[in-house]
């Protein structure tokens with residue numbers, strides 16, 4: 001392609017998107033329906049803190065993309081616009097799993113900047129945060145989104161105690177936590193980990209019905225595209241697909257991909273052909289996000305498993321021992337470190353392992369991939 005053609009693409013300013021950010025994962029929809037009961041329950045939990053009392057803790061539970069994060073952020077915004085007596089801090093636990101990391105976020109919320117990364121002990125930051133809350137007579141509510149990631153780090157659940165038991169050292173400080181979880185099994189893990197101090201109420205986000213999905217996607221179309229860019233029939237088809245996958249994010253993302261395909265063909269409308277193309281190259285949004293969240297070593301191990309899995313014969317199995325030896329050779333990691341990384345990949349449901357009944361004391365384990373690497377060919381994730 002010559003430079004002129006590339007410039008044409010960049011300068012081509014006819015767009016189907018009125019607001020392309022309406023299809024971004026972090027977009028805050030103004031029109032937010034179907035979650036009034038849950039948002040009311042959150043408001044009731046937090047209300048005591050407005051009057052100088054102790055807020056209630058809550059577990060916010062529901063499958064992926066049922067609006068939990070959006071609802072919490074909306075309630076937090078409403079609370080902070082109503083009163084300066086409550087500071088609400090939202091933590092993405094995929095990005096912050098250590099006590100220090102989490103308290104850095106709280107520090108930033110209160111002081112407008114993070115503490116230095118090194119040289120300041122955790123206790124100093126903790127004292128500073130709690131003293132600020134005491135001096136200003138403010139309560140602290142912390143929402144832990146995707147809190148299951150915290151259980152990965154053994155020390156991190158101490159952070160729940162750090163927050164919930166603050167009143168023992170700082171008697172006037174009122175604190176509460178919202179724990180956001182998308183799988184019921186983590187609810188039990190949470191009980192096991194912090195039972196003694198954490199007696200939460202459950203706020204449940206049920207999956208959206210077919211008609212609710214259609215309504216949400218139709219709204220998003222109005223926000224994101226110019227009028228008449230996409231027909232009702234196509235939006236209905238995308239809703240059907242979304243209902244089947246059970247993940248609203250997929251539907252929102254397919255709308256965006258359809259728009260991009262139509263635009264790349266200089267079409268003024270999205271057609272059936274564009275939708276078919278979008279669906280044929282669509283890869284699960286969750287899978288992509290999970291893969292992108294891996295650090296270098298985790299990705300290296302996954303890559304090795306993909307490679308080894310491709311190279312074995314149909315009648316062979318891929319064993320943990322074989323992969324661990326190659327991984328140690330490749331990265332000079334210890335066996336403990338390999339095991340930790342493998343556990344994380346299992347936890348993220350990218351791989352699975354099972355005992356084969358063979359090997360020493362029948363302890364040999366087989367590794368399986370839980371996704372098809374070929375599905376990722378048209379993405380920027382590359383295993384080769």
Ligand SMILES: Nc1ncnc2c1ncn2[C@@H]1O[C@H](COP(=O)(O)OP(=O)(O)OP(=O)(O)O)[C@@H](O)[C@H]1O
Pocket residue numbers: 024025026027028029031032033034035062063064065066067068069070071146181182216248249252
């Ligand atoms: N009632 C709704 N109206 C409009 N958009 C919604 C609604 N519920 C969810 N969404 C949209 O769906 C996407 C996923 O929502 P959100 O991140 O709040 O879900 P979640 O339950 O926290 O998901 P996860 O458990 O995967 O983190 C976002 O783009 C959000 O804007």
